[in-house]
Amino acid sequence: MKTFSLALCALVLTFSSCSNNDDAEMDTTLSEAEIPVEIKTYVDTHFAPNSINRAIRETENNEVSYDVFLNENIILEFNGDLEITAIDDDSQLPNSVIPNSILEYVAQNYASNFITDWELENNHQQVELNNGTELEFTLNGEFIRIDND
Structure with missing residues (x-):
């Protein structure tokens, strides 16, 4: 009886783990x-x-x-x-995909670099430059910080 109970329990667990999960x-x-x-x-x-x-x-x-x-x-x-x-690229992203305020900040503070990646998060935007520097901006494009993570 113990073996039957264990087998039944294993069978139920197997099928429940295969159920359709939302x-x-x-x-x-x-x-x-x-x-x-x-x-x-x-x-x-x-x-x-x-x-x-x-x-x-x-x-x-x-x-x-x-x-x-x-x-x-x-x-x-x-x-x-x-x-x-x-947007993830190995080369420079088109200016048309980056908000103007971010383009201006990068031009003024990182004149010898360009943007290769851009991401929109829930509460901020992030760009990565070709030298690996990651910069965070508000949703309105105001500079927040350099991301050192």
Whole structure:
């Protein structure tokens, strides 16, 4: 009887761990036709010489986001509202994707450097320069600090 109880308990635990979990992460690679027009327009507007190599729709905790991979190792991230939230590149980002106040701060304080990455967080923006320096700004583009993490 003890063996049967242990086997039954193990069986129940096995099936309960395989249940459909709302917190599960799901990635879907999108075909060209499935890529939202807003993402295509953003790429055409700001990264015209580049093309989309792959786009992935991610669902995690019922929140949707998109990772878009362009040629030349450029990665764009969009939230579920199709708003840009992060840009990662090895070379200089186009000025059109960076708020003017941040561009001006970098030009005045880091004249020999350029921005390679930009990210929008809940309460601030962050950029990375080609020398590895990370700078944080308010949502309005006012300098906060150098990020030494």
